[in-house]
Amino acid sequence: MSIRAISTCLFRHGQTIVRNICRRNYNQNSRNIGDKINVRQAASPTSGQLSNTAIVPRNFALRNVGLQFSIHARRIFVDNVLNRVTNSLASQLRKKAARGILFGNSAPFLAFVGVSLASGTGIITKEEELEGVCWEIREAISKFKWTVDKDADIYDAKFETESVTVNDLDFGQPIAKGANAVVYEAGLKSAESDSCKKDDSYQIKYPLAVKMMFNYDIQSNAMSILQAMHKEILPARLYTNNTSVNSWEMDLLKTRIHLPLHPNIVTMFCVFTDYVPDLIGNRGLYPAALPSRICPEGEGRNMSLFLVMKRYNCTLQEYCKGKDISLRSKILLFTQLLEGIAHLNIHGVAHRDLKSDNLLLDTSEKNAPVLVITDFGCSLADKNYGLTLPYPVYDIDKGGNTALMAPEIISQKPGTFSFLNYSKSDLWTAGTIAYEIFVGENPFYGLSNGKRLRSVDYHEHKLPSLPEDVPHVVKMLVKNILKRNPKKRLNAEVAANVMQLHLWAPSAWLNNKKIPTSAEILQWLLCLTTKVLCEGRLYNLPDSNSSAGHTYKHGRRTYPEYLLIASFLRRARLSTIRSSLMFIHDG
Incomplete structure (x- = not known):
């Protein structure tokens, strides 16, 4: 547009612009940033009263058109530009209050929260109040005793006050032997005479089970053994230090995940490292794991890890074979298995080697045995990754017992962004063990008719039916937790x-x-x-x-x-x- 055209437009519309400027109320519409510090609302004029708002005379504006244009342009710039990039007073006050709550004196705010919680209004809803009662229930029950054995408190007191070594234990016959450890029946020598007075039975004489780990390649010092075998001691209540360990090494050990007590997790009184003793039947059962000082052909190291546990009567596999078990007992066993798995998941632990051999039973109650999960050597207990483990290469250990490994684990392929999700893998394995409890045989091990399912490629509709007397809810649950897609399964809890x-x-x-x-x-x-x-x-x-x-x-x-x-x-x-x-x- 040319200068002449601009001048013509200004001339034509100049009178209208000047009139609008003259009628503008400067007291109400021209607040700048400084005016906002003390803002006062002018009273509206009522009938019979004059407004105290100053009106700029028309002749003043006509004489000072250039000046008014300058003032008006400046105030438009302040109101529409600076106000958008500069904090308002309200914003400044909000930020000041936030800084006071987070870094300064938060007492007034917390007092307000306390009053609101006490009155039950303003912050928490009715549903949250009811969840608060559930929290109180959980707190009360957490103080309930988690032991079945009346002598457990005695052993707890002894192990807490006395340092236990191999020399303090009286070993009996071997109970079980695996690829990585052997289990012996045992008792405390100091309590042996008292136990015999109570009862001459063999069970009372050896109320403990001591698991000795095989050590082939770990150097014989306490910290190295504990670092290499830390998964085994997840449920341990106490570590007895019999050798010199630096304080920083003990602090490092304490950073590991510790599994709280639970009635369906094995009772492990204490663990300690010591020299491998010459025990009954060792040369016939595990000669290669013995040190050369005991067996010249042995390949084991001098020191190893010892786990002192409560002695249980049998495994789930032994209990389910050749016994007439009531339906209610079977339901109780399956429920306890799920409770143990839920406890592991809540605390970020995946067992990864569940099988009927690793489930022990206390049969003190004839029709209601107590089931516990044991043998955590293959478990995943990582505070950094939780139940999800990166799987970049094939060398990553997926766990034990591939026959009962969940489909999402056994079929997963390694890659840069590949992960192994164990959040529902133990639950899937529990579904297969349900067949051993209710039927007596596991379809993923093989059935009496010769058929065997494989977790890597089985079809859900080919799962065998549970017996007719099993409740519909249980059948429905087992079917759900054996779904191939973990997203379609319930979680363990x-x-x-x-x-x-x-x-x-x-x-x-x-x-x-x-x-x-x-x-x-x-x-x-x-x-x-x-x-x-x-x-x-x-x-x-x-x-x-x-x-x-x-x-x-x-x-x-x-x-x-x-x-x-x-x-x-x-x-x-x-x-x-x-x-x-x-x-x-x-x-």
């Missing part, structure tokens, strides 16, 4: 809840398609908590009507059943219970 609900929940909840309200679920949880805390402690009282040394009074249920309920309550959450109920109803 919800799966364990399904079995717990089947055992203890009101029948109306299971038969009705209506999900109970949160208040109803909470009332049921509180009733279970009361039963466990009041009736479950009766195990300390001996039963005068029984001659067996390990039989005790109970409430309406056996003590292993109380342990099972307690393990459920210890992790109870409304959200997971609802998910389990929805799964039951959808089936």
Whole structure:
């Protein structure tokens, strides 16, 4: 546009522009950044009153058109440009308050939060309040005793106050032998005479089981052995230091994942490193693992790792063979297996070698054996990766027992962005072990008809049917956790809840398609908590009507059943219970 055209437009519209400038209320519409420090709203003029707003005279604007254009342009620039890139007073105050809460005096804010929590309004919802009650239940149950053996407290006290060595143990006959270790029956020498006075039975004389690891290539010092075999000691309550270990080495050891106590995890009283002793039957069972000072042909090192555990009666494999087991006992065994797996997953541990040989039973209660998971040598317990392990090359160890390895693990191929996800692999293995519990044989080992499924390529519809007497909920759950796609499986916690609900929940909840309200679920949880805390402690009282040394009074249920309920309550959450109920109803 030419200069002449611009001048013409200004001349034509100049009068309108000047009129608008003159009518502008500077007190209300021309606030700059400095004006915002003290903002005061002018009172609106009412009838019979004059506004105190100063009006710029028309003749002043006409005489100073150039000046007014300059002022107006400057204020437009301030209001529309600087205000967008400069913090307003409100923004400054918000930032100042945030800095005060995070780095300064946060007491006023926390006081507000405390008042809101106490009143139950403003911050947390009603549902969160109910979850808070679940937290209180979990806290109360966490103080419940997690032991079946009445002598466990005695051994705990001894191992905590006394340093245990090989010389303090009285070894009996070997119980079991594997590729990496041998297990001996044992007892404390200091308690041997007292044990014999109680009972001359062989079981009482050797109430412990000591697992000695085979050491072929680890140098004979405590820290090297512990570093190499740290997975084995995951459930250990105590490490006894018999040799010189630096403080920084002990601190390094403490950074490993420690698995808290649980009734379905093996009771491991303590672990220690010591020199390999000359034990009964060693030259016939494991001559290659012996040091040359004991066996000239041996290839083992002088020192190794010793795990002191509670002695159990048998393995699950031995228990399920040739025995007439009641259906309820089978359901209790399967539920305990799921509870143990849920406990491992919650604490970021994958066992990776579950099989009936690694599941031990305490059969003190005839119809309600206690099942525990043992042998953590192949486990994944990494604080950095959790249950997901990078798989760049084939050399990465996937775990043990490929026959019962989950499909997503055994079929995974290595690559730059490849991962092994173990979050539901133990649960899948539990589904295969369910066949050993309810049927007596595992289809992934081979059936009596010669058929055998392979986890790498099996079809879900070819899974054998469970017996007719097995409840529909259990059949539905086993079918779900054996799905090839892990995304279609329940997680271990919800799966364990399904079995717990089947055992203890009101029948109306299971038969009705209506999900109970949160208040109803909470009332049921509180009733279970009361039963466990009041009736479950009766195990300390001996039963005068029984001659067996390990039989005790109970409430309406056996003590292993109380342990099972307690393990459920210890992790109870409304959200997971609802998910389990929805799964039951959808089936």
